[in-house]
Amino acid sequence: MSRNRPFVLTIAGFDPSGGAGVLADCKTFEQHQVYGLAINTGNTIQTEKDFFEIEWTSLDFVLQSIKTLFGNYDIKVVKIGIVPSLLYLKEIIFNIKELSSKTQIVWDTVLKSSTEFDFITVENKSDLSEILSKIDLITPNYNEIKKLFPDFDFNQSLLNKQIQTAILLKGGHNTKAIGTDHLYSQNEIFMLPPNTTKCYAKHGSGCVLSSAITANLALGQDLKSACINAKNYIEKYLNSSSTLIGYHYVQ
Numbered sequence: 107m108s109r110n111r112p113f114v115l116t117i118a119g120f121d122p123s124g125g126a127g128v129l130a131d132c133k134t135f136e137q138h139q140v141y142g143l144a145i146n147t148g149n150t151i152q153t154e155k156d157f158f159e160i161e162w163t164s165l166d167f168v169l170q171s172i173k174t175l176f177g178n179y180d181i182k183v184v185k186i187g188i189v190p191s192l193l194y195l196k197e198i199i200f201n202i203k204e205l206s207s208k209t210q211i212v213w214d215t216v217l218k219s220s221t222e223f224d225f226i227t228v229e230n231k232s233d234l235s236e237i238l239s240k241i242d243l244i245t246p247n248y249n250e251i252k253k254l255f256p257d258f259d260f261n262q263s264l265l266n267k268q269i270q271t272a273i274l275l276k277g278g279h280n281t282k283a284i285g286t287d288h289l290y291s292q293n294e295i296f297m298l299p300p301n302t303t304k305c306y307a308k309h310g311s312g313c314v315l316s317s318a319i320t321a322n323l324a325l326g327q328d329l330k331s332a333c334i335n336a337k338n339y340i341e342k343y344l345n346s347s348s349t350l351i352g353y354h355y356v357q
Contacts, residue, residue: 112324118187126310131317138321154309154350176205182324214316
């Protein structure tokens with residue numbers, strides 16, 4: 107156990123290919139020199155190319171794991187990945203805040219896999235609003251934000267009137283500016299353009315980006331710096347190979 111590294115926790119699925127989920131998160135945590143803890147929300151059968159099946163972990167088991175880890179470690183930031191429902195997510199978040207109100211939460215809003223397997227649908231908007239009020243950042247792509255907020259105004263500056271949390275809108279699906287992300291906070295829209303025009307697609311890149319942000323926040327960086335540095339990391343990851351499997355490194 108490290109005495110110097112801050113503790114972070116990923117609550118996400120298990121991908122046996124190692125490209126996404128808790129394995130990818132913990133690889134990212136280690137490269138950022140934070141101590142990664144993990145809770146599995148579901149076992150999957152998949153490769154970097156195909157998704158076949160998922161077996162969800164019971165909510166009670168996840169909540170007991172959260173209680174145990176928070177009882178033993180000072181967890182600075184939690185990253186949440188795939189969950190089967192908003193109710194499942196709500197219970198996780200409210201339990202975290204009850205155990206440690208100061209712990210920050212990043213939700214990687216994975217609504218479906220890259221192979222079109224649906225994980226979660228958003229039907230109850232009041233539940234979604236209540237959940238977002240407890241979260242520090244969400245990281246949707248353009249397809250996901252349209253499902254979460256169909257009437258979202260991408261150009262409005264007074265975002266606190268619309269959304270209860272900060273949003274890093276990823277630009278991978280932005281046909282007008284590929285790779286340009288936008289960080290929306292209550293009173294600011296900050297554009298993060300790509301550092302390179304050449305990138306290879308990667309399985310699990312969203313997991314890696316959100317866990318890099320999680321690590322940076324735990325290291326004391328403000329939200330904007332955490333997102334900028336995570337973008338630098340993910341671009342190196344995307345260009346680490348020409349295949350769907352990437353390699354983790356900082357330098």
